[in-house]
Amino acid sequence: MSDNQLVRPEADVFGTIAVYPGSFDPITSGHLDIIKRSLVLFDHVIVAIAKNPGKKTLFSMEERLQMIRDCFPDEKRVEVAEVDGLLVDYAYMKGAKAIVRGLRAVSDFDYEFQLALMNRRIEREVETVFLMTGFRWIFISSSIIKDAARHGGDVKGLVPDHVCNKLREKFMV
Ligand code: COA
Numbered sequence: 001m002s003d004n005q006l007v008r009p010e011a012d013v014f015g016t017i018a019v020y021p022g023s024f025d026p027i028t029s030g031h032l033d034i035i036k037r038s039l040v041l042f043d044h045v046i047v048a049i050a051k052n053p054g055k056k057t058l059f060s061m062e063e064r065l066q067m068i069r070d071c072f073p074d075e076k077r078v079e080v081a082e083v084d085g086l087l088v089d090y091a092y093m094k095g096a097k098a099i100v101r102g103l104r105a106v107s108d109f110d111y112e113f114q115l116a117l118m119n120r121r122i123e124r125e126v127e128t129v130f131l132m133t134g135f136r137w138i139f140i141s142s143s144i145i146k147d148a149a150r151h152g153g154d155v156k157g158l159v160p161d162h163v164c165n166k167l168r169e170k171f172m173v
Helices: 009-014 029-041 061-069 087-093 106-122 142-150 161-171
Strands: 017-022 044-050 078-083 098-103 127-132
Touching: 017 029, 017 087, 029 044, 029 098, 029 127, 044 061, 044 087, 061 078, 061 161, 087 098, 087 106, 098 106, 106 127, 142 161
Parallel strands: 017 044, 017 098, 044 078, 098 127
Antiparallel strands: none
């Protein structure tokens, strides 16, 4: 969609914008770590929850949006949004310079490489930036946290406290 006629007003208002996409079902301490690292590099970070019909989620879109908003009650530089359609089109439309993805281990690389190259093929003006997840979080994913919580495992510290409570509510533990 590299149409130079398109107006991208957000970039003028917010400075350098990055989009950090994912399913966030739910947001974890690993995701938070990536958002905080992104805020060092970018003026404004849009945490974008992508609609993924292939993934059955535990939390509704509204719950996921709210859980992320509750992580940043006073941080005006973080915006949380739902994204329907092509991520890279959304990023371009918002005036984002980059899509941020977190890398945890080598196993993430193949998929991330594919995604980044496809996104670049569609829209060359939006770069993908990979940030290393903090060492403490390289073993976690939303699925493994849900699995542990479902079976009564303690996930405190691996997710923000309010997310921990939401998981307890879901699984009644
Ligand atoms: N800490 C903890 N967990 C992390 C993590 C981190 N730093 N980084 C990734 N993960 C985990 C997530 O929790 C998730 O775990 P799960 O599979 O157990 O839920 C997993 O890694 C990867 O998921 P996520 O990062 O949420 O990405 P995704 O694969 O669900 O979605 C999108 C990837 C949203 C970027 C992609 O589907 C997309 O772009 N969709 C929009 C449509 C589109 O443009 N498609 C064309 C793409 S070329």
